[in-house]
Amino acid sequence: xxxxxxxxxxxADTFAQFTDQLKRYVRERLMPAEEQVLEDDAIPPDLLxxxxxxxxxxxxxxxxxxxxxxxxxxxxxxxxxLSYALPAYRSITSINxxxxxxxxxxxxxxxxxxxxxxxxxxxxxxCFGLTEPGSGSDSAAxxxxxxxxxxxxxxxxxxxxxxxxxHAKLGLIMARTNPESMPKNAHVSAFLVDMExxxxxxxxPDKKMGxxxxxxxDIYFDDVRVPADALLGGEEGRGFATxxxxxxxxxxxxxxxxxxYARRILDTALRYSGERKAFGETIGNFxxxxxxxxxxxxxxxxxxxxxxxxxxxxxxxxxxxEAASAKMFASEMCNRVADRCVQIHGGAGYLAEYxxxxxxxxxxxxTIYEGTTQIxxxxxxxxxxxxxxxxxxx
Amino acid sequence: xxxxVPVKRVIDYNVKPRVKxxxxxxxxxxxxxxxxxxxxxxxxxxxRLKEAGKADEIVAxxxxxxxxxxxxxxxxxxxxxRAILIETDDDVEPLGVAKILKAIAEEEKPGIVMxxxxxxxxxxxxxxxxxxxxxxxxQGTFAxxxxxxxxxxxxxxEVDGGLETVKLTxxxxxxxxxxxxxxxxxxxxxxxxxxxxxLDTKAPSDYGVDIAPRLKTTNVSEPPVRQAGDKxxxxxxxxxxxxxxxxx
Ligand SMILES: Cc1cc2nc3c(=O)[nH]c(=O)nc-3n(C[C@H](O)[C@H](O)[C@H](O)COP(=O)(O)OP(=O)(O)OC[C@H]3O[C@@H](n4cnc5c(N)ncnc54)[C@H](O)[C@@H]3O)c2cc1C
Ligand SMILES: Cc1cc2nc3c(=O)[nH]c(=O)nc-3n(C[C@H](O)[C@H](O)[C@H](O)COP(=O)(O)OP(=O)(O)OC[C@H]3O[C@@H](n4cnc5c(N)ncnc54)[C@H](O)[C@@H]3O)c2cc1C
Numbered sequence: 001x002x003x004x005x006x007x008x009x010x011x012a013d014t015f016a017q018f019t020d021q022l023k024r025y026v027r028e029r030l031m032p033a034e035e036q037v038l039e040d041d042a043i044p045p046d047l048l049x050x051x052x053x054x055x056x057x058x059x060x061x062x063x064x065x066x067x068x069x070x071x072x073x074x075x076x077x078x079x080x081x082l083s084y085a086l087p088a089y090r091s092i093t094s095i096n097x098x099x100x101x102x103x104x105x106x107x108x109x110x111x112x113x114x115x116x117x118x119x120x121x122x123x124x125x126x127c128f129g130l131t132e133p134g135s136g137s138d139s140a141a142x143x144x145x146x147x148x149x150x151x152x153x154x155x156x157x158x159x160x161x162x163x164x165x166x167h168a169k170l171g172l173i174m175a176r177t178n179p180e181s182m183p184k185n186a187h188v189s190a191f192l193v194d195m196e197x198x199x200x201x202x203x204x205p206d207k208k209m210g211x212x213x214x215x216x217x218d219i220y221f222d223d224v225r226v227p228a229d230a231l232l233g234g235e236e237g238r239g240f241a242t243x244x245x246x247x248x249x250x251x252x253x254x255x256x257x258x259x260x261y262a263r264r265i266l267d268t269a270l271r272y273s274g275e276r277k278a279f280g281e282t283i284g285n286f287x288x289x290x291x292x293x294x295x296x297x298x299x300x301x302x303x304x305x306x307x308x309x310x311x312x313x314x315x316x317x318x319x320x321x322e323a324a325s326a327k328m329f330a331s332e333m334c335n336r337v338a339d340r341c342v343q344i345h346g347g348a349g350y351l352a353e354y355x356x357x358x359x360x361x362x363x364x365x366x367t368i369y370e371g372t373t374q375i376x377x378x379x380x381x382x383x384x385x386x387x388x389x390x391x392x393x394x
Numbered sequence: 395x396x397x398x399v400p401v402k403r404v405i406d407y408n409v410k411p412r413v414k415x416x417x418x419x420x421x422x423x424x425x426x427x428x429x430x431x432x433x434x435x436x437x438x439x440x441x442r443l444k445e446a447g448k449a450d451e452i453v454a455x456x457x458x459x460x461x462x463x464x465x466x467x468x469x470x471x472x473x474x475x476r477a478i479l480i481e482t483d484d485d486v487e488p489l490g491v492a493k494i495l496k497a498i499a500e501e502e503k504p505g506i507v508m509x510x511x512x513x514x515x516x517x518x519x520x521x522x523x524x525x526x527x528x529x530x531x532x533q534g535t536f537a538x539x540x541x542x543x544x545x546x547x548x549x550x551x552e553v554d555g556g557l558e559t560v561k562l563t564x565x566x567x568x569x570x571x572x573x574x575x576x577x578x579x580x581x582x583x584x585x586x587x588x589x590x591x592x593l594d595t596k597a598p599s600d601y602g603v604d605i606a607p608r609l610k611t612t613n614v615s616e617p618p619v620r621q622a623g624d625k626x627x628x629x630x631x632x633x634x635x636x637x638x639x640x641x642x
Contacts, residue, residue, distance in 0.1 A: 014589060017467060018582050020428075025579050055582030068582050 005312045009071025022081050025054060030085040037088055037213040038358075048092070051123075056082070056093050058121030060101045065117035067101075072249060073311040076256045080307070083260025087362050088213030090257055092125065095164050098253050100126040100172045102246035103190060107233040112192060116170060127168035127195070129159035129219055130243065136160075137375050139174075140185040140240060144221060146175035153177075153191065153231065155199075155224040161369075165202050165217040168195045173221075174243065177236045190232035190239035199224035210361030247371070248314045251327035254370045255307045258327075258334035258363070262300050265334070265359045269293060269341040272356075276346070283344070292340040300337060303330040321383050328376040331366035338363040395505035395542070395564070396451045397440040399474065400495055401433040403458050403465040404515040417613045420515070429465045431577075432510025434472075435570040438577035439540055440508050441473035448542040449505070451475050455498055457491055459483050463593065470588035471580035477593040482605075486598070490605030492524035497601035499529060504565060506547060511536055511569040522569035532562035536571040 006012040029050065037043055043051075051057070060075050061067020070078065075097065083090050101120060104113050120126055135141040144157025155175055165171075171193040178187035193200070203218035232242060270293060273284030283289050306329055310322035338360045342349035349356040367373045405411055406426040414421045429437075443449040454469035456462040457480040466477035480494055499507055512519035526533035534540075534549030538557055541548045542564075551558045552571045562568075580588070598605050626632045636642035 010586075011589075013464075013467075014585055017464065017471065017580070018585050021468075021471075021580050021585070029579075053581050054579060058582070063586075068586060 004077050004308070005071070005073045005315060007071065007315060009074045009315075010069055015070070015074050019077065019081055022054075022078065026082060026085050030082075030089055034086045037086055041212050041215075043088055043092060043213055048123075051089070051093070057096050057123040059093075060097045061117045061121040062105070065113060066121040067117065072252065072315040073308065075249075076252045076307060076311040079253050079256035080260040080304075083257040084264045086213060087211050087257065087261065090253075090260075091163060091211065091214035092167070094253060095126045095128050095168075096120045096123075098250050099128040099243070099246050100170065102249055103172055103232060103242050104192075106245050107190070107238060107242040108192075109229075109234050111229065112232065116192060120170070124169040125164050125167045126170040126172065127162050127164045127219075129162050129165075129171055129173040131160050131162070133158060133160050133218075137372060140181065140188060142174060142176060142188065144173070144175040145179070146177050146189060146191060148177075148228070149225070151228050152225045153228060155191065155193070155221040155226065157221050159219040159221075161206065161216045162219050163214065163216050165195075165219050166205055166215045171195050171200075171219065172232070173219075174239050177239075182237070185240035186237035188240040189236045190242055191226055192230045192232055193224070193226055194230075197224055197226060209364055210358065211365055212358075248319055248323040250370045251323045251376075252307065252311055252314060254366055255303070255310070255323075255326040255330040258330035258366045259300065259304050259307055261359070261363065262296075262303070262330075262334040262337045265337050265341045265356075265363075266293070266296050266300060268355055268359070269296065269337075269344045272345055272348075289344060292344055296337045296340055299333045303333045306330065321380055321387075324371065324376045324379045324383075327370065328367075328373050328380070331363075332373060334363045334366055395449045396453065396502060397443065397449045398495075398499060398502055398504035398507045399433070399436050399440050399452060399454050399469065400491070400507070400509050400521070401437065401454050401456050401465050401469050402430040402510070402513045402515075403427050403456065403462040404430045404513050407431055407514055413614050413616050417615060419611065419614050427461070427464075429468050430510050430513045430515075432512060432514070432570055432572070433469075434510075434577040435572070435574050436508040436510050436568075437469050437472050437474060438575045439537075439568075439570060440506075441578075442575065443506075443540070443542055444473070453478065453502055453504070455480070455495070457482065457486055457494055457598070463595075466593055467585075467588055468580055470591045470593070471585040472578060473584070474591075476591055479593060479595045480598055480601075481595055482598050484598075484605070485607060486605050487607050487609055488518045488520040489524055489608060490598075490603070491521050492528055493603040493605060494598060494601050495521070495525050496528045497603055499525075499565070505545075506542075506564060507567050508540075509567070509569045511571055522567050526567040529565070529567070531565050531567055532560075533567040533569070534560050534562050535569040537568050537574050538571055539574065540568055 033047055058067035059070045059078055063069040104117055130139050132142050146153040146155050173191045173193045174188055176187050177189040181187050199222045201220045205215040205217050273289055274282055276283045306326040310319055310326040313319035313322050341356045342360050345356045348354045406428040409426050411420045440452045452474040453476055454466050454474040455478045456466050463479055470477055509522040536552040537549045538552045539550040545564050546561050547566050548561045626635055
């Protein structure tokens with residue numbers, strides 16, 4: 001496959017040296033600890049400390065803010081490599097590296113950047129609050145409000161399914177600063193909220209289908225007073241635009257999670273195909289099994305290529321169609337590969353004792369968050385139609 | 395106290411080596427290369443001694459092709475302070491390596507030269523011993539634990555049936571065994587810092603030693619494929635089978 005573009009990021013040698021170490025770290029440390037994470041439904045504190053020391057929370061923050069200054073293709077490749085292991089390991093880093101880091105980089109004031117970026121790079125955990133009980137895909141319909149009161153804003157409302165909420169020190173919270181919905185969603189603003197502020201309650205972690213070791217919860221805001229300088233960029237009405245700017249990266253990150261995990265799943269299917277015997281032969285000798293393996297490989301390779309291309313394009317500017325396509329295709333692919341892995345395992349694939357069953361449950365979220373497949377279809381089609389009408393299509 | 399740590403660039407331990415068709419050696423084209431695992435243990439031990447305040451500088455040295463720079467960068471990223479590459483595309487045998495290391499040790503004056511007990515490519519297990527002999531200094535090979543106290547270093551050695559303890563007066567040569575420690579991973583921040591650490595490049599000729607090969611490899615071949623076993627029904631059948639094979 002083509003090289004990882006290093007333009008605007010870390011130099012290629014340093015990056016190669018790091019991915020080498022990371023691959024080993026994944027194989028020798030993260031994977032052997034998976035059983036423990038599954039049993040405890042938590043990453044052991046020591047291991048989390050090690051992940052911080054490895055620099056995994058600082059990949060995307062600029063060097064002057066204590067990070068490693070990776071560009072989009074390098075960040076996405078790193079997530080792909082990391083995602084060969086249990087999804088919880090990516091999940092705990094994902095909000096720091098993705099949404100919150102890009103929002104701060106793109107829209108934060110100098111004070112906000114120098115306050116938060118080094119802390120995030122060092123591994124203080126962030127969460128991102130957009131979804132609410134009454135609004136998911138239609139997130140601009142949110143009900144949480146932020147009202148100006150002298151030198152403060154007062155937040156009221158609730159957020160739902162918020163990844164890392166139980167661990168977060170910083171919340172990037174989207175709230176209405178205008179009761180009326182406005183064009184370009186200018187009624188939404190973004191706030192950098194210290195999660196220890198009075199009036200914030202985090203609900204019990206939700207019970208989920210998969211992704212054990214990673215946690216989501218509700219966040220309730222009850223007259224939460226935050227200083228006015230918690231408003232991202234110091235300007236009202238920019239919240240939604242900021243979130244949208246970071247979407248390409250977020251989608252590519254899910255694409256990378258899907259590709260990395262699908263590789264693990266396919267390797268597991270290959271191993272089983274070489275071990276299990278039926279009708280006096282290893283099942284890998286049967287052409288119907290081979291067809292499942294071959295389809296999986298072809299689709300995974302396609303997704304990897306899309307991901308790399310979309311990341312290179314996103315590095316240069318907007319790549320809405322490419323990033324949405326890569327996320328949509330990769331996440332659906334991961335689910336198909338996981339489904340085949342179960343099938344190849346026969347009865348064993350249905351049992352919790354085998355990894356295939358877990359892969360199937362873990363993969364399911366990838367077609368839902370950071371834009372459901374249906375929402376992405378709309379995004380891709382709308383942008384294509386718009387580009388075509390304006391003559392911008394190639 | 396300074397520690398000199400020689401590190402070798404070898405075929406990665408996860409790679410299944412392939413022998414060249416003409417039997418002249420192992421095919422290294424497009425094969426992943428890494429630091430010899432025993433040398434990683436040596437680097438780790440040196441760093442731990444430095445962290446414990448027993449050493450104040452760690453110098454990593456590699457003898458090999460330009461690409462061995464990567465191996466040195468890994469040592470620097472783990473925590474070595476500076477590095478020396480003696481660049482050569484020739485195959486340098488353990489004796490040649492030991493001679494170069496002796497010359498470097500004379501310049502650098504380390505308290506300990508910490509080597510891997512062997513490299514996983516040629517499994518020679520000679521360099522440390524040869525270096526000790528050439529330098530006329532004590533050696534503690536197959537180290538299981540290393541303790542520095544004043545001007546001596548105590549090494550527990552892994553020997554058949556247990557551990558043997560030797561106390562060496564520094565400067566001394568120590569070679570590391572597998573169980574000495576578990577080497578750390580180079581973190582991303584340290585990999586980035588390592589780029590700014592000094593790495594000198596020299597040539598074998600700078601040391602005026604004769605490194606011409608003394609050995610000739612006549613043939614390299616794949617290990618024989620293990621024959622599949624036979625299953626027998628019961629003990630009687632087993633005994634009969636062994637008899638028929640002439641082993642019982
Ligand atoms: C594990 C997990 C982690 C999450 N983490 C976060 C987080 O950190 N922060 C955060 O803000 N949110 C988070 N979410 C929320 C997630 O982003 C939403 O669940 C997702 O956007 C879908 O919204 P919804 O659940 O309200 O579904 P809905 O919007 O109710 O969608 C239901 C169905 O309708 C379809 N649909 C909706 N609108 C249309 C349309 N116009 N045309 C066609 N079909 C449509 C959808 O595709 C879907 O199939 C998380 C969710 C989960 C499960
Ligand atoms: C929840 C559950 C309940 C069950 N209940 C019962 C029960 O009550 N009684 C009972 O007797 N059994 C029961 N089973 C066992 C079930 O019937 C078997 O798991 C099923 O027949 C598949 O057999 P296997 O698991 O050995 O898979 P395998 O036969 O090992 O198959 C593995 C894979 O190889 C494929 N394969 C095998 N042979 C070929 C071939 N020639 N060509 C192409 N592909 C091939 C299979 O399609 C599958 O994808 C149950 C299993 C489960 C999970």
